[in-house]
Amino acid sequence: GQQLNQSPQSMFIQEGEDVSMNCTSSSIFNTWLWYKQDPGEGPVLLIALYKAGELTSNGRLTAQFGITRKDSFLNISASIPSDVGIYFCAGLTNAGNNRKLIWGLGTSLAVNP
Amino acid sequence: SQTIHQWPATLVQPVGSPLSLECTVEGTSNPNLYWYRQAAGRGLQLLFYSVGIGQISSEVPQNLSASRPQDRQFILSSKKLLLSDSGFYLCAWTQGYEQYFGPGTRLTVT
Secondary structure (H helix, E strand, O other): OOOEEEOEEEEEEOOOOEEEEHHHHHHOOOEEEEEEEEEEOEEEEEEEEEEOEEEEOOEEEEEEEEOOOEEEEEOOOOOOOOHEEEEEEEEEOOOOOOOOEEOOOEEEEEOOO | OEEEEEEEEEEEEEEOEEEEEEEEHHHHHHHEEEEEEOOEEEEEEEEEEEEOOOOOEEOOOOOEEEEEEEEEEEEEEOOOOHHOEEEEEEEEOOOOEEEEEEEOOOEOOO
């Protein structure tokens, strides 16, 4: 099925560093969602974006909905050990009633204390 | 507030045995419901989704089936498990544009 291009695939950083990851698509989306998954748990929604150009923050996390509606990025500032996990982007076209998300393959983040 | 439950949390089943995983949502009505499978902690594969009672859409031809007997209950089943059915199964619900996940079921087929 269709997937988003999410990069980087993995990151290993020092505590305190900033992190940036992004997702791109050949298709236009009306909604971008960013999730974090801890090992053995379900993904948790971090940020939802609904308008092109929108910039939204959630604590140390900031995400933007690209102007072209084909991309989005997530930044984490001043990383801490509990930021470790897999981050997923997901896009929604709002076509029909099924609300199917298109997913990236994830960015695995490791933080060295 | 809304909550989503999945059980069991973990399951070890022999090849050829049947499967039944259950998902229930509380605190909302008429949600869209989804079953995903995740292998090796990466990549969410959509298996089934449902927009209402008795309405099931299958995304991937496979050894699994889904049913929605009640508004807030979604069941994933198999008559005979294969080794390749092992994985982390996640249920999710949507009302609006945001999707929320349950805690997942770790299935190991031996």
